[in-house]
Amino acid sequence: MRYWLFKTEPSVWSWQDQVRRGGAGEQWDGVRNYQARNFMREMAIGDRGFFYHSQSERAIVGIVEICAEAHPDGTADGPRWECVDIRALAALPRPVTLDVIKADPRLADMALVRQPRLSVQPVTRQAWDIICALGGLPQG
DNA sequence: GCCAACGTTGGC
DNA sequence: GCCAACGTTGGC
Numbered sequence: 001m002r003y004w005l006f007k008t009e010p011s012v013w014s015w016q017d018q019v020r021r022g023g024a025g026e027q028w029d030g031v032r033n034y035q036a037r038n039f040m041r042e043m044a045i046g047d048r049g050f051f052y053h054s055q056s057e058r059a060i061v062g063i064v065e066i067c068a069e070a071h072p073d074g075t076a077d078g079p080r081w082e083c084v085d086i087r088a089l090a091a092l093p094r095p096v097t098l099d100v101i102k103a104d105p106r107l108a109d110m111a112l113v114r115q116p117r118l119s120v121q122p123v124t125r126q127a128w129d130i131i132c133a134l135g136g137l138p139q140g
Numbered sequence: 141g142c143c144a145a146c147g148t149t150g151g152c
Numbered sequence: 153g154c155c156a157a158c159g160t161t162g163g164c
Contacts, residue, residue: 009162032160033147054162098163117146117161142164149158 003123004039004049005112006064006086015051015061018088025067025087028120029075036120040084041070049086050123050131052112059095060131064088093136106130 006028008014018026031037043066051062068085075081101107107130111121123131132138 007162035147058163115146116163119161144163145161147158147160149156151156152154 002042002044002047003125003128004043004047004066005052005060005121005123006049007052007054007112007119007121009055010053010057011055015053015088015091018051018062018064018086019091021087023067023087025065025085027068027073027083027085029073029083031073031083031120032076032081033119035118037070037082039120039122040082042122043069043084045069048089048128050128051088053095057095058098060092060101060135061095062088062091063132063137090137092132094134096131096135100134101131104130104134 031040045066045068047066049064049066050060051064052060064086066084067087070082070084072079073081073083101110102113107113107127110127111118
């Protein structure tokens with residue numbers, strides 16, 4: 001199983017919106033960046049992801065699961081863009097803020113820190129475990 | 141709200 | 153295929 005991170009502006013699509021979709025999940029559409037698209041192509045059903053709120057919140061707030069592999073993004077005007085479907089699994093008991101992530105030397109290599117504008121990105125198993133622990137989910 | 145970083149577009 | 157212009161993202 002691999003681990004990922006999905007970034008979103010909560011004013012556009014929030015964790016609450018995601019939770020409301022329930023087990024059916026929702027398409028992670030609207031991505032118009034090749035790096036992000038290519039990561040989505042690598043995703044497999046059952047992979048896990050962090051759900052990150054950008055803008056004023058700047059925190060990882062929940063955990064999602066990939067429930068459909070990459071398929072054409074219906075909101076795009078051509079076949080160029082794809083998206084996966086994700087569903088909410090659990091909220092983090094304590095959201096892990098960007099400040100906390102930046103302050104932790106073990107997380108200094110995260111794309112979230114190094115490439116702030118990349119909206120879909122891989123997360124290492126190590127970083128996953130550290131952030132889950134920081135967020136109050138010691139079992140990951 | 142500003143601005144730096146960076147990705148994309150389009151003219152050449 | 154290069155590169156300048158432009159648009160967008162996201163932290164601050």
